[in-house]
Structures are given as structure tokens and as C-alpha cells.
Amino acid sequence: MKQYDYIIVGSGIGGLYIGLLAKELGSVLIITKGSIADCNTRYAQGGIAAAIDKGDSPELHFRDTINAGDGLCNEEAVHILVNEAPDRIADLVNFGVPFDTLNGNIALTIEAAHSVPRVLHAGGDTTGEHIETTLSRKVAESKIEVLEDCLATEIIVEAGVVKGIKALDCRTESSQEFGCRFLILATGGAGQLYKFNTNSEIATGDGIALAFNAGAEIVDMEFFQFHPTALHLPGVTSFLITEAVRGEGGVLRNVEGHRFMPDYAPEGDLAPRDVVARSLLYEMQKTGSDSVFLDATHLSPRVITTRFPHIYRFCLEQGLDITKEPVPVAPAAHYMMGGIKTNTWGETNIAGLFGAGETACTGVHGANRLASNSMLEVLVFAKRIIEKTKKPSRRAPTTSKRDEVYHLLTKRESPRVRPVLNLSSLQQLLWDKVGIIRDKESLAQAANTLFSWQKSLPKPADRSSYELSNLILSGRLVTEAALIREESRGAHFRSDFPQSSSKWQRHIVFRAD
Numbered sequence: 001m002k003q004y005d006y007i008i009v010g011s012g013i014g015g016l017y018i019g020l021l022a023k024e025l026g027s028v029l030i031i032t033k034g035s036i037a038d039c040n041t042r043y044a045q046g047g048i049a050a051a052i053d054k055g056d057s058p059e060l061h062f063r064d065t066i067n068a069g070d071g072l073c074n075e076e077a078v079h080i081l082v083n084e085a086p087d088r089i090a091d092l093v094n095f096g097v098p099f100d101t102l103n104g105n106i107a108l109t110i111e112a113a114h115s116v117p118r119v120l121h122a123g124g125d126t127t128g129e130h131i132e133t134t135l136s137r138k139v140a141e142s143k144i145e146v147l148e149d150c151l152a153t154e155i156i157v158e159a160g161v162v163k164g165i166k167a168l169d170c171r172t173e174s175s176q177e178f179g180c181r182f183l184i185l186a187t188g189g190a191g192q193l194y195k196f197n198t199n200s201e202i203a204t205g206d207g208i209a210l211a212f213n214a215g216a217e218i219v220d221m222e223f224f225q226f227h228p229t230a231l232h233l234p235g236v237t238s239f240l241i242t243e244a245v246r247g248e249g250g251v252l253r254n255v256e257g258h259r260f261m262p263d264y265a266p267e268g269d270l271a272p273r274d275v276v277a278r279s280l281l282y283e284m285q286k287t288g289s290d291s292v293f294l295d296a297t298h299l300s301p302r303v304i305t306t307r308f309p310h311i312y313r314f315c316l317e318q319g320l321d322i323t324k325e326p327v328p329v330a331p332a333a334h335y336m337m338g339g340i341k342t343n344t345w346g347e348t349n350i351a352g353l354f355g356a357g358e359t360a361c362t363g364v365h366g367a368n369r370l371a372s373n374s375m376l377e378v379l380v381f382a383k384r385i386i387e388k389t390k391k392p393s394r395r396a397p398t399t400s401k402r403d404e405v406y407h408l409l410t411k412r413e414s415p416r417v418r419p420v421l422n423l424s425s426l427q428q429l430l431w432d433k434v435g436i437i438r439d440k441e442s443l444a445q446a447a448n449t450l451f452s453w454q455k456s457l458p459k460p461a462d463r464s465s466y467e468l469s470n471l472i473l474s475g476r477l478v479t480e481a482a483l484i485r486e487e488s489r490g491a492h493f494r495s496d497f498p499q500s501s502s503k504w505q506r507h508i509v510f511r512a513d
């Protein structure tokens, strides 16, 4: 078995940045199930938040993050996030990420629930793509070993310590094993659980399944963020329309032309994302429509074409000129706040196993992530992972007073009807029953169906069967956690428990039996 100091699974911003830092300390292998360019980072439009402006401060950034997180953020992690942010932005600038500038300074925009403009962007609305391209170029130049079409299938753990990883060569479907001292999972989220989502095809909960099956703890899975504004056109897959469009002055209108957000929240169009997503649903129900409109026609066409060139071009290809016509939009699943439970050094409860980015849960997002904090979280905690590996712990203490540990149920009622299992029936089930608004009945139906699907799954043998199996496990964790949490908080809204409750100011942690 070939040995490395570091094996990193995933080739988004987390995988690449960690690879670049790790290569200074030892041998590195990055494995990725598709090509190096297949990742969620590439889809990030809006940007990356950091208090770098004179009128801003880490304290303000801290306050906004905590407010968005609705009582469940880990304050220590948020302190680290906002204070280390400017240095990590400097790292990206040094790597060559071409952030947009205005009069010689980095340009900043505002997004929902930020009290001041603090979101950096590149290429207008292609921030993720610029970061990804810059880091991939650096990885290629530094000759880090990257194995493409290689899907991680099992973590090798001996006596509670990571020893390596089993992987599937997706081209030949043969298995391989690699040994390592440190294994870092940076596989992205599980947005493919939902029929409508803004994620890349790779977002199939792989890191969650790998970690859970190896005995790692998974936390906060009931908190799945839905982005309010994904393009909603018949026959066109969901496409993100960045919140920065509203940050620059775009407004939401229902199909009757009424500007409805001020009816729901004092912050109007820039209210927290969960509030806007639910308000869209209510307006759609009220008007019997499957979308609302994002109207930017009052902005100067030059602002639209220079700030949002990617969105402008994409919509134009669909026959929609957004400088002249409002954009039909509807909510779509966007970001998984929960994930593999880590401490503020990225460590899990398995020695040598680390989690980074969306697949991990450091606790910075709480019940609802502040816009554009996600790529920042990856950078800040990735750096800390590498620092930690210089002086590794034997075992990371990860449970806190606010954690409550559960196991997945081993028995559930048979569903009355069990749809044939495939990716689209799974996505439809989650969208219908475990979506923006949930209740006990819908969640129990989904939980029963997922349980029964999981029981009937044959042993995975290729990339798509592994992905489906990983999604079913991730879907079970989201659904069971959502059933347990009998309150509404942040992105988790139960119509049968519409208020938040102080007794639920704690985290639901799952651990395999």
C-alpha cells in the first residue's frame, strides 16, 4: 500500500488549499472522483466575506454571523473565523486570485444579513471559478499528486486511528488502498439530495457517509439552507442567481408585480436567507404560481453586465435579457450547515481524520449560514488543520454540553407506498417531505421510505451506486434530525412547531452504533 503523509479527498477550494499548504510539510495525494475541476467551489458566485474595509470590523462580522446562526453558532469558532479572515484573503491574493477592484481597492458588495458591504468577488459573479482556477494552477505547478476518477469508498481505521483509505478507480472499477498519517475530507455537501438545488453533481454527501461509517460524529444535519433565488425556467436546471443582485439593488416581486419582501421582514429583500426563502414560498402559494420575479430592470444595464456577466450571459442563452425583463426565480437547496463534527482545528473524534468545508461542521454557521461565509470557513479552518498536523493530538475531544448523541433507528414502519429507488425519486422525496417547510407527518413518511430504501440497497459497485448510497445515508441523517428537533430555528422550519424553544438550544449529533 503506497503511503503518504496527507491524503485529501476532494478538489474544491478546501482540497486544493490544504494540498498547497501540506506539500510544505510532507507527501500529499489529492483524490477526486471526477476531474480536478468538478467541485462546488466553481459554482460560487457571490463571493467571500471578510472584514477588510475601514468601516468594518471583525466584531461586526462576528455579530452578523451569530445573528444569522440563530442561537447555535460556536462562538469560539466564529471568533476565529472573523479574526483570521483578512490573513486568509491575503493568502488568496498572494496565490494570484484576481479579486475585483474599485479605485485601486478591493471592491466589496453587501449580501443578506450583513450590516455593511464586506463580500469580495472576482470576475463579477464568478468568484468560485476564479479561486478554483487559480488554486488548480498552483497545484499543477507544485506537482502535487492528483488522482482523478478516484472515489473514496472506505476509511481504514485501526484502534481509533486513521491508517488510510480504500478507493474505487471509476474508470476500471477496481479497488485500491492508500495509507496516510492524516486524512482530510473536503468533499463538499449533499445538495443533490434535492430536486431543485444550486450544487454541482458531485455534491452527494460522500464525506458524510465515509466519516459516519468509520465512526465519526455527524452534527446539525437538520439545517439545510435553501437559496431563495435560483433561476426557474421550464426545462432549465436550477441555476443560482446570486444574492448580490439584491445587494446591488434588485428587488423581488410576485407574479402580480407586488414587491412583497417588506410585508415579511424589516430588512426587505436583504432579510436572512431562510426568511426570504419561506416568504417566496408563501407568495407562490398565495398567487398560485411556481415562481416569483427578481427584478433588476431599474438598474443600469452596464451595472448588470459588468457585475453579473455570467448570469447575464446564461439568462440570455435561455432567451431572457435580464436588463429588460425580470427573472423568474424560486428557492433551491444550496448549502448543508451540518456535517462531520470537528473542533476548531478541524479534528474529528477519530485520530488523524479531519473535515474541511461544507462536509464538516466547525459550528460557525449554527442554524443558518451568513452569506459568503462558506469559502472563508474553508480557508480559515484548512489552515488550522495543517497547523494542527505539526503537533497532532491522539484523540480530539469533540462533545460539548450542548450536544445530544443519537443513533440512527434500526427499525421503522414500512412505507405505505415505496417509490422505485433512483436519484430522481430520492430528490423528489426530499424536496416534497424534507424541504423548506416540514412537519412530523411528512418527515416520518420520508424517514420510513429512506429506511426501507437503505435496507434494499445492493452493495455499491460503481460511482453512481456509491453516490446513491451516500445520498440515502445523508438523507436519513437530515430527516431523522429534522424529526427530532421539535421547534423552528434558522433554516429548519417545522409548521407543527413554528416557534423556537430554549430547550432546543443544543445540537443533534449522530454516531454509528
Ligand code: SIN
Binding pocket: 044, 045, 046, 047, 241, 242, 243, 244, 334, 335, 370, 371, 372, 373, 374
Ligand atoms: C450567492 O452568491 O448568493 C451565494 C453566496 C453564498 O451562498 O454564500
